[in-house]
Amino acid sequence: MSSPSTCLRILIVDDDVAICRNLHMVLEMEGYAVEQAHSGTAALAHLSLQSFDLLITDLAMPDINGMALIRHCKERNLDLTVIIMTGYGSIESAIQALQLGAYDYVLKPFEPKMLLAAVARAAERQHLRQELEERRNLALLSQMAYTLRHEVNNPLAAIMGLAQLHLDDCSLSDELRADLETISHSARRISDVLQGLAQYHPLPADESLPDDGNPPVFNT
Numbered sequence: 001m002s003s004p005s006t007c008l009r010i011l012i013v014d015d016d017v018a019i020c021r022n023l024h025m026v027l028e029m030e031g032y033a034v035e036q037a038h039s040g041t042a043a044l045a046h047l048s049l050q051s052f053d054l055l056i057t058d059l060a061m062p063d064i065n066g067m068a069l070i071r072h073c074k075e076r077n078l079d080l081t082v083i084i085m086t087g088y089g090s091i092e093s094a095i096q097a098l099q100l101g102a103y104d105y106v107l108k109p110f111e112p113k114m115l116l117a118a119v120a121r122a123a124e125r126q127h128l129r130q131e132l133e134e135r136r137n138l139a140l141l142s143q144m145a146y147t148l149r150h151e152v153n154n155p156l157a158a159i160m161g162l163a164q165l166h167l168d169d170c171s172l173s174d175e176l177r178a179d180l181e182t183i184s185h186s187a188r189r190i191s192d193v194l195q196g197l198a199q200y201h202p203l204p205a206d207e208s209l210p211d212d213g214n215p216p217v218f219n220t
Contacts, residue, residue, distance in 0.1 A: 008123045009050070012036045013043040013057035013069065014085065023056070026112045027119065040064025044072065052080050053126050054119065059086040059093050067093070070100050081122045083115075149194050156194075160187045 010032050014020050020036040027034045035050070037043040040063050046052075055073065059066035070082055084105035086094045094105040103125070104118045163184040167177065 008054055008119075008126060009033045009052045010035070010054045010056060010119070011043065011046055011050075011052045013038075013040065013055065013061070013066070015039055015058065015061045019058075019085075023112075023115065026116065030116060030119075032119070032123075040066075040069055043069055047073070047078065051078075054081050054083065054122050056083045056085065056115070056119070059084055059090055059097065067097055067100065070097055070102055074101050081126060083118050083122060085110075085115075152190070152194060156187055156190055160184060160191070163187065 010027055012020050012023050012027075012034065013036075014023075015038055017038055020038060024034050024036050035046055035052070037046050040057075040061050043055075043057065044064065047055075055069065057066040057069050066084055066086075072078075073080060073082065082097075082102040084094050084097045084102050085108055086097075086105055087108050091107075094102075094107075097105065103122055106115050106118055163180050166172065167180050167184065172180070
């Protein structure tokens with residue numbers, strides 16, 4: 001299984017080009033896939049063209065601020081995590097961003113290791129969410145396989161038994177015998193497929209799925 005860092009796609013948004021470039025370099029060195037946008041408008045364009053796992057955005061930007069970006073992601077149910085960058089004088093805004101759905105924030109100016117720690121937590125969270133989604137999908141597939149086997153097995157057994165009963169009749173014409181053999185062969189193939197599905201079993205009703213302790217941010 002891939003590590004969280006190699007899977008995480010990050011969009012950095014800040015109108016300070018130097019900050020964007022420095023963070024881009026630091027995060028790429030850690031193995032993350034990184035894009036940068038130098039305005040809220042540019043960030044919206046990136047979000048409309050690509051999918052990201054993590055959005056790292058400044059709060060204060062001249063065109064579209066970080067709060068508006070969070071609202072945009074939430075309104076469109078974008079499946080990503082948000083980390084806010086803000087100055088010491090904007091703590092209240094950072095708290096509002098957390099209430100709106102942001103996962104974490106870092107205060108400017110910050111050492112790269114502070115942001116890397118926040119990103120690592122977000123990466124692990126995203127990794128756990130993906131595992132949870134995979135388990136839910138597997139449970140759904142298991143339930144479908146279980147239902148299919150039970151719905152099809154009985155009529156399929158009846159078809160195979162009836163076909164074999166007629167095949168035992170020595171007075172059958174060659175044409176009818178060929179048709180019945182085709183039916184019997186097809187039924188056996190379906191039976192083999194159902195046996196292959198037997199490896200899937202629905203999760204017991206009391207089995208709990210993994211939880212990272214935080215509900216998905218923008219994926220209800």
